[in-house]
Amino acid sequence: xxxxxxxxxxxxxxxxxxxxxxxxxxxxxxxxxxxxxxxxxxxxxxxxxxxxxxxxxxxxxxxxxxxxxxxxxxxxxxxxxxxxxxxxxxxxxxxxxxxxxxxxxxxxxxxxxxxxxxxxxxxxxxxxxxxxxxxxxxxxxxxxxxxxxxxxxxxxxxxxxxxxxxxxxxxxxxxxxxxxxxxxxxxxxxxxxxxxxxxxxxxxxxxxxxxxxxxxxxxxxxxxxxxxxxxxxxxxxxxxxxxxxxxxxxxxxxxxxxxxxxxxxxxxxxxxxxxxxxxxxxxxxxxxxxxxxxxxxxxxxxxxxxxxxxxxxxxxxxxxxxxxxxxxxxxxxxxxxxxxxxxxxxxxxxxxxxxxxxxxxxxxxxxxxxxxxxxxxxxxxxxxxxxxxxxxxxxxxxxxxxxxxxxxxxxxxxxxxxxxxxxxxx
Numbered sequence: 001x002x003x004x005x006x007x008x009x010x011x012x013x014x015x016x017x018x019x020x021x022x023x024x025x026x027x028x029x030x031x032x033x034x035x036x037x038x039x040x041x042x043x044x045x046x047x048x049x050x051x052x053x054x055x056x057x058x059x060x061x062x063x064x065x066x067x068x069x070x071x072x073x074x075x076x077x078x079x080x081x082x083x084x085x086x087x088x089x090x091x092x093x094x095x096x097x098x099x100x101x102x103x104x105x106x107x108x109x110x111x112x113x114x115x116x117x118x119x120x121x122x123x124x125x126x127x128x129x130x131x132x133x134x135x136x137x138x139x140x141x142x143x144x145x146x147x148x149x150x151x152x153x154x155x156x157x158x159x160x161x162x163x164x165x166x167x168x169x170x171x172x173x174x175x176x177x178x179x180x181x182x183x184x185x186x187x188x189x190x191x192x193x194x195x196x197x198x199x200x201x202x203x204x205x206x207x208x209x210x211x212x213x214x215x216x217x218x219x220x221x222x223x224x225x226x227x228x229x230x231x232x233x234x235x236x237x238x239x240x241x242x243x244x245x246x247x248x249x250x251x252x253x254x255x256x257x258x259x260x261x262x263x264x265x266x267x268x269x270x271x272x273x274x275x276x277x278x279x280x281x282x283x284x285x286x287x288x289x290x291x292x293x294x295x296x297x298x299x300x301x302x303x304x305x306x307x308x309x310x311x312x313x314x315x316x317x318x319x320x321x322x323x324x325x326x327x328x329x330x331x332x333x334x335x336x337x338x339x340x341x342x343x344x345x346x347x348x349x350x351x352x353x354x355x356x357x358x359x360x361x362x363x364x365x366x367x368x369x370x371x372x373x374x375x376x377x378x379x380x381x382x383x384x385x386x387x388x389x390x391x392x393x394x395x396x397x398x399x400x401x402x403x404x405x406x407x408x409x410x411x412x413x414x415x416x417x418x419x420x421x422x423x424x425x426x
Contacts, residue, residue, distance in 0.1 A: 075098070185214060334364045
């Protein structure tokens with residue numbers, strides 16, 4: 001596309017591409033935008049090295065290669081703040097510039113937004129189900145090694161407490177947490193058989209009594225008894241990774257209390273998702289470890305976002321393909337909410353029009369943020385902690401039925417308004 005457009009001159013026409021999801025995944029009532037800050041960082045670093053250009057020379061002409069060698073994105077980017085909830089048709093990101101520079105960014109933009117938004121959307125549902133209890137992201141062994149780091153970041157901003165991925169802790173300052181594996185306990189096996197006490201003692205000698213001991217490698221009742229005997233009643237936590245987690249949590253809580261370890265917490269893990277977390281809400285569980293269902297398609301279905309051309313030289317353009325129609329023109333969005341803060345509607349309107357006025361009794365808040373102009377940042381990026389607080393506030397703004405884990409319509413409707421032209425300014 002780039003080579004053909006450069007050859008006939010159309011590569012330099014000013015265009016706007018828009019990222020949106022036609023629909024939410026089955027069973028979902030909202031999505032969480034995540035990855036925006038990573039997208040902006042990727043755009044800033046988007047370059048073609050000499051080695052990459054040599055590999056492209058097999059099928060690109062020299063004029064195209066020369067253009068790529070000097071590539072720097074010099075356009076504009078706007079969109080939803082990271083952590084904002086999105087719905088079908090929400091214009092979560094707009095990229096404006098020449099056709100050439102915008103079309104090059106499609107794959108990297110969609111790869112980041114689709115991945116991170118899928119993880120954050122799943123994590124938000126799990127955080128709602130956990131109802132204030134801690135959540136540890138443990139999905140690194142169930143996804144790509146690079147995606148694992150991004151997944152930990154997305155899960156944390158959407159409500160998880162910590163991650164077991166130390167690269168995410170280093171790169172993004174996500175709090176880290178974890179426990180030992182069954183292999184560590186089984187390592188302490190001698191001629192007379194398993195020696196669970198020695199395994200626990202070695203971990204305690206290294207990490208102190210606030211560590212978490214895995215107690216279900218052999219017999220869980222004996223494991224809890226041994227853990228308290230070796231660590232004392234100030235043991236930080238025990239982890240249960242198998243079996244009927246609700247029943248076992250009750251038994252372990254009773255046993256810990258009877259042994260005097262009343263402050264020792266219970267961590268559970270093992271193929272958890274939002275539904276099993278919700279089912280454990282009435283049980284004495286203090287923290288959940290979640291992996292597979294958070295980072296794979298079964299629990300975090302793709303966000304389904306697309307990157308579509310919506311404007312050429314100021315003229316709206318749209319697809320008419322059956323079931324894949326698009327709405328032409330660059331857009332912005334706002335949301336109407338009651339005085340209580342509960343949102344009732346999202347409104348998408350032409351970027352060149354005045355924002356729709358708030359209906360009586362409702363207040364409006366703009367959703368679209370201008371990020372880049374001329375390829376340069378125009379806003380200061382929020383911290384990950386600020387984004388995490390923002391997501392929590394966004395979830396609180398939903399109608400109560402919008403937080404339900406059952407299938408249903410989107411939490412609020414999205415309306416497309418025509419809007420009135422903005423007044424000319426000098």
